[in-house]
Amino acid sequence: MKQITGGATAAKGFQAACTAAGIKYENRTDMAMIYSQVPCRVAGTFTTNLVKAAPVLWDRDIVKNSDYAQAVVVNAGIANACTGQEGLDYCQKTADQAAKVLGIPASAVCVASTGVIGKQLPIDRIMAGVDALAPKLADGVEAGNAAAKAIMTTDTHEKEVAVTFEIGGKTVTIGGMCKGSGMIHPNMCTMLAFVTTDLAISKELLQEALSAxxxxxxxxxxxxxxxxxxxxxxxxxxxxAENPEITEKGADYDAFCEALNFVNTTLAKMMAGDGEGATALFEVTVVNAETKEQAQVLAKSVICSSLTKAAIFGHDANWGRILCAMGYSGAAFDPDKVDLYFESKGGKIKLIENGVALDYSEEEATKILSEPEVTAIADLKLGDAQGTAWGCDLSYDYVKINADYRS
Structure with missing residues (x-):
């Protein structure tokens, strides 16, 4: 596997475009389109929130019931969530317009929206945006990068990645782009992510790989x-890519899953590190756990702890907050066995051993925590499983950004 420059347009046959439709933002692009020159097998995963936006309902139906997908239309600024039947009708109108200008069925057009909840889309601007996007479709790095920028809301930078790997003597490419900075939490987050590949694979295995x-x-x-x-x-x-189609699990399927994991992990970490107001990516790895599930529950509890996140922002090695967050996670473990470390490019330091504080240097710990990427490692000494979660620090700017988001 080799990482290359690019994103959603890196794979053969995929094109992208962006335009300024004036949906909410001024002086910037706010709509994007991804298009495949040939029909695609499509898989998807969606929010677990009971309140689901109209585009989620639309795309979920396409993933489940359509024979194929060929295009995605995305807007930033208005979420088209809590908009009733009118919001669903706007998904249909957007897909119909894209189908018209692209010459494909409306059932092959996915739609996605991100932004403020509760407002209706300015559908005339959306329709005009679709008309403007189609003639601009292009392959290559620049088109993909421009599309990645167009879907941002409070993101501070675009997020994209691509890799190549070999299957059946053919070079296969997988790449993607995403947006996400706030309202981000495990169980899918205001994240939109679009991953494309020129791999030949059955729809069933494509969905299984993604869901896993x-x-x-x-x-x-x-x-x-x-x-x-x-x-x-x-x-x-x-x-x-014209590889022999993957229709059963084996070495080829495993190679694809490895590449997909790299792409999705990279995009996910980009989102976590670009959290609203964040100054650092905060990674938590729990090692030597009894089960992977136990390790993941503990790791997620730590990255979700507001007190821990605030300590990371202040470069304060307040390890008690981490142990506390592990303790209320719901996962059983023996706190008297836990060793805890902080690690970054600034070095590595052991803070506690068997649940008790060591005589470590606060100055050295602060130096380690001052890096833009910081990792906490908790050793449970219970088994050989591990799990990792990613979050960010909690800064003053998070409140500022979200106090006036609608304006």
């Missing part, structure tokens, strides 16, 4: 504990 992988990637991040109404992750495979 999301548990270890996007579902292991949290910024603020809020599970969004709009979370959508779509994976499209058009088969243009």
């Amino acid at each position: 992988n999301v548990k270890d990637t996007f579902n292991m991040i949290s910024v603020d504990g809020d599970t969004s109404t709009n979370d959508t992750l779509l994976l499209m495979a058009n088969g243009l």
Whole structure:
């Protein structure tokens, strides 16, 4: 596997475009389109929030019932959530318009929205945006990067990644783009992610691979504990790599899963590290657990702890907050066996051993915690399983951003 420059347009046959439709933002692009020159097998996972935005309902139906998908239309600024039948009708109108200009069925058009909940889309601007997007479709790095920028809301930078790998003597590419900075929590988050590949694979295995992988990637991040109404992750495979189609599990399927895991992990960490107001990516790894589930529950509890996140922002080695968050996670463990470390490019330091504080240097700990990527490692000494979760620190700017988000 080799990482390459690019994102959603890295794989053969995929194009992208962006435009400024004036949906909410001024002087920036706010709509994007991804298009495959040939029909795609499509898989998806969506928010677990009971309140689901209209685009989630639309895409979920396409993933389940459509023979294929070929395009995705995305807008930033308005979420089209809690908008009733009118919001669903706007999904239909958007898909119909895309179908018209692209020459494909409306049932092959996915839609996605992100932004403020409760407002109706300015459908005339959306329709005009679709008309503007189609002629701009292009392959290559620049088109993909421009699309990744267009779907941002409070994100501070675009998020994309791509890799190549070999299957059946053919070079296969998988790449993707995502957005997400706030209202991010495990169980899919206001995250939108679009992953594309030229792999030939059955729809059933495509969905199985995605559903399994999301548990270890996007579902292991949290910024603020809020599970969004709009979370959508779509994976499209058009088969243009011309590898022997993967129809059963084996070495080829495993190679694909490895590449998918790299792409999804990279995108997920980008979102966690770009949390609203964040200054650091905060990774928590629990090792030597009895089970993977136990390790993941403990790791997620720590990254969701507001007190721990605030300590990371202040570069304060307040390990008691971490042990406390582990204690209320619901996962059983022996606190008298736990060793805890902090690690970053600034070094590694052991803070507690067998649940008791060591005589460590606060100055050295602060130096380690001052890096833009910080890891806490908890050793349970109970088994050989492990799990990792990703979050960010909690800064003053998080409140500032969210206090006036609608304006």
